[in-house]
Amino acid sequence: MSEHVVCRLDEIPVGTSKRVSVDKRDIAIFNVGGRLSAIANRCPHEGAQLCLGRVTGEVRADRPGQQRIEREGELVRCPWHGWEFDLKTGRSYCDPERLKVKAFDVAVKPGAELVEGPYTIETYDVQVRDDYVVLTV
Amino acid sequence: MSEQVSDTLTRDLSGATPVARTGQPVVDCDIHPVYRSPEDMASYLPERWRQHVRDFGVQTASPLVGALPYPRIANGMRRDSYPPTGGPPASDLPFLQEQLLDPLNIAHGILQPLSGAHTALHPGLAEAMATGTNDWQLDRWIEPDARLRGSLAIAQEDAEAALREIRRREGDRRFVQISVSPRTMEPAGSKRYWPIFEAAEALGLPISMHSAAFGARSNTGTGWTSFYIEEHFAFSHGAQAALASMIFGGVFDRFPKLKLILVEGGFGWLPPTVWRMEREFDRYRTELPDLKRRPAEYVRDHLWLTTQPVEEPPKSSQLSDLIDWIGIDRLLFSTDYPHWDFDHPDYAFRVPLTPEQRAKLMHDNAVEVFNLA
């Protein structure tokens, strides 16, 4: 496990996602209301990119006709077949035990802290004045 | 067909379709191009019908104008399929090339425009829309990209008009099949459709029946369903009804070289349907004393199926069984791009296939049935 600086925080504005590659891993980072999460980008079903999916909540109903949305912003729907994945855990809604994508720890760190190391900085010229997204892979 | 874009993305779509790894060339038998806009469609109509559409619209049996009665998942589209240049999914050739034809190594793509000609109730308009759709396929898609082939749209409920359009395109091998909706006004084996079958047989063009989202009849034998999840699986029902009607109506006795391709109903339904036909044929044989062969024989000689949406049974051996029972030489791979239930050639068939079997499924069967070589 090592920590990787993958981009500046302002490259993933609130309400967007970004695809990054770390050690050949294809990873989707989402910024939901300022909270970051990261999961493997590839849907295990037919290979769509989850970073292109719609971020949404969990649709539930205790009885027919009583639909509601809970946990707003905590799921992404695959852009193809609509399978839902929990952004924190990577578990699917439809089969949470067996069907899941890998979830990664993601953090925001100030550049001042990062220039000291020991982070793997790949393509970024880290500036002290900026905040950065750091993935643990 | 709705032109509305409810869920667009403006992000980087590069690599949205994973590149197929095997190098196996693919014939995609179900690609859905659409007009960029209603004006785009109108530009392929003669002035008389352009005015008609502008002032009176396109009358169909659907309850809604310009929208599907069962709202779909993600507007029915892959969310990543909206062209960056604007317009609805699959309205832009360069983006279709980038997102579908190139990454999937598609040697030939068969266009399946869900043309209003199939469902327009006004016969004159239906004919004009068919002609316009066919001109547009050539103009916008097939002439600019030699990989693409067309499906000949016809006004299926008006045999005279259908024959005029078929004759107009006679000899144009860029159209590889004649496209009709299985949700015909009467069962597909009815005599009113025989002139179309006769022409198709004479020209060596398969009849392709693509699942349709609505028709004049309720979508079940017990009335309209409430939900899309009930509507969607039942796409195969229209195909089953068409097949049964054509077999028991004697169509294949009368037109022994006719080829039928059922598109976008999946294929898992076929073995049970054939078993049911065989069983009941023994019980009802005297109802059809003139039928020359058994139902399974007609299926074996006349029918092909496109694969999407692929069956996903709990065990992969169950998918292998289905393929065995149908015969792999009768299955034609399709993606259904840009629709939400898209199939990718690398991931749709998670069963052991030999390279020969994979080549048949992905490419060779289609080359043969459409005479693409």
Next chain:
Amino acid sequence: MTTDVMDRKPGKAGTRDVRIDCDIHPRLPRLPDLVPHAARYWAEMFDYRNIDRQELMTYPVSTLPYRPEDPSVQADAAGLAAAHLDPMAVDAGILNVLSGAHAAYDPYLAAAMCEATNRWLAAEWLERDPRLRASALVPFQNPEAAVAEIERLAQDRRFVQILAVLGGEKPLGRREYWPIYRAAADHGFALAIHPGGTARHAPTQSGFVATRIEETVLQNQTFASQVASLVAEGVFNEVPSLRVVLMESGISWLPGLMWRMSKDWKGARIEVPWLDRPPIEYMTRHLRLTTQPFDGPQDAVIAAKVLDQLPAPEMLMWSSDFPHRHAERGLPRGLPEAMHKAVWGQNALATYERLELSNV
């Protein structure tokens, strides 16, 4: 043939499998049969308006392959016993009447015909042979009256289920039918769905078919749609103890429906989020199917694979469809020996809460 039931002599209780035949057809009652069982007004109307022949166009029992060669085999309880119950060693047999009562447009006439038919079944059949059971006719055209009829029959445990025809006015999952299911489940009735219809809708998406064989072959579509409706509308969420028995439906099409709908559910569940499990699980838990006619392949090895696609061995129950014409009346070929006992009768005993065997 895997099972030649005619060779198997009935033995004493406990030495042979219990046999419960889930689908037996008595003759259709006519005007003189129903008049004695109708209230005064309806008796007068049945007679004055000649409400007599009640044969469904979609289940035309006067035609082939329904019509028995010898009508006496379904004319009365004694004829049925001699022709079928005795030789097949049936311990309990469920009578199903597919009648115009299901198709009547007048909701009150429908209720009156259902009630009179049920009273006729009780008096002329159930009273005369203790092996007989019946499906109660209830008017889906009139849910209030259907509930009342269920309550009227609640004490008569010889009625083990209520009967819906395959092709109704609306899909069976619709909310207006829920009171019927609640009442049925409260009293332990299963819901049976049997071919036959109201002709409110064409049987196919392309209209009315030209031949009987098409109608029969394609019945699986409406069965699939009824199952999908019951699941999608949330009937099994609302009435968790409801059992649904598909009769004369065939079997081979059901796995495909289960797979297809469960696949779609993964993305489309947001439309019906009360389904918190894939449809295959609801279907496995709540559906039962009868064996005749078995619509699998002739090849026994492939037939066994098809039967194995059913997720649970409890789902299958024996039926003969007597006296309609079939090549055989026993268990489907390809059914593993280990399942025979269950399919002959144990599954039906587990399914029909109201069915008790006193004669075995």
